[in-house]
Amino acid sequence: MAGKLHILKTTEYQYGYLKKAADQAKLDGGTRMTPPPTAPTTDSNVITAYNDDTVTIKRGWGVAMTNPLRSPANSEMLSRFMGRKAVKIKRAFINTSAASGGGYPGDGHNPGPLAIAYEAIPPKGIGRIVVAGPAYAYIDILETPAAIAAPHATAGKEGILAGRTQGLAGCRIIASSGAAGAGWALVDVGSYVSPYASMYRCQLKANLLSGTGTILVDNLVPYDGIATTYDPTAEKTATNFLALSGDNNDSAVIRYSATDDRWDLLEVTC
Numbered sequence: 136m137a138g139k140l141h142i143l144k145t146t147e148y149q150y151g152y153l154k155k156a157a158d159q160a161k162l163d164g165g166t167r168m169t170p171p172p173t174a175p176t177t178d179s180n181v182i183t184a185y186n187d188d189t190v191t192i193k194r195g196w197g198v199a200m201t202n203p204l205r206s207p208a209n210s211e212m213l214s215r216f217m218g219r220k221a222v223k224i225k226r227a228f229i230n231t232s233a234a235s236g237g238g239y240p241g242d243g244h245n246p247g248p249l250a251i252a253y254e255a256i257p258p259k260g261i262g263r264i265v266v267a268g269p270a271y272a273y274i275d276i277l278e279t280p281a282a283i284a285a286p287h288a289t290a291g292k293e294g295i296l297a298g299r300t301q302g303l304a305g306c307r308i309i310a311s312s313g314a315a316g317a318g319w320a321l322v323d324v325g326s327y328v329s330p331y332a333s334m335y336r337c338q339l340k341a342n343l344l345s346g347t348g349t350i351l352v353d354n355l356v357p358y359d360g361i362a363t364t365y366d367p368t369a370e371k372t373a374t375n376f377l378a379l380s381g382d383n384n385d386s387a388v389i390r391y392s393a394t395d396d397r398w399d400l401l402e403v404t405c
Contacts, residue, residue, distance in 0.1 A: 180268040186256040187223040194255050195273035196294035197227035198264055199247040226294035227286040251324055270324050274298045275317045281308055282329040284322050301333040302393030332357030333391040338384050345378040373400040381405055
């Protein structure tokens with residue numbers, strides 16, 4: 136009896152399962168049973184990319200995504216394209232040369248969305264890149280505290296991201312050695328703005344003549360973020376590119392230029 140009772144229970148269970156699946160199929164308007172949903176995976180942040188550059192893109196380099204590998208002509212091709220998620224990439228770089236027009240090395244495009252190479256990708260080759268979330272990147276820390284890893288502007292460092300305190304939007308630095316120079320860091324891929332201020336109200340530390348190239352300022356009060364230090368004696372050197380003039384202790388405004396990698400004196404209140 137025990138064996139027959141066990142078989143009866145199993146049969147009822149199977150019947151109930153099949154009936155439920157059939158009822159669900161009717162609700163779906165089809166004849167096939169709907170498969171259970173698959174669990175999300177972090178691999179969705181890693182997509183396929185085509186190296187449209189002239190050199191091998193190394194693992195951990197910053198890359199700029201440009202155009203899709205190919206444009207779908209109809210809905211069927213679009214479905215296949217979305218499954219592959221392939222884009223063209225080049226080394227991320229801020230080219231300040233007037234001849235090239237800025238953007239990537241050797242052409243006039245504007246930098247595209249930033250990603251990190253998951254592996255080395257040869258020229259005209261296919262590889263994987265990280266488009267969102269945490270990734271290991273090879274960055275050159277130019278100043279501390281480094282909060283953002285953004286495209287470099289120094290020739291010869293195309294693809295290596297620059298670790299900066301403020302300035303351009305880029306990957307958020309989660310962890311690094313903290314020391315100046317090139318090395319590996321854990322970043323959050325995306326277009327983040329640094330929490331540190333790029334504009335300060337301040338005071339001149341000396342008399343300023345219109346012909347003076349640079350001037351020291353102190354009593355820094357941040358406008359658009361937090362200060363790296365709230366010590367009133369902390370100083371910054373500002374470039375007097377507008378040929379301004381003023382007296383010692385006059386109020387002034389400075390702003391960081393990521394292109395020139397310097398602080399510019401924008402205003403002096405006489």
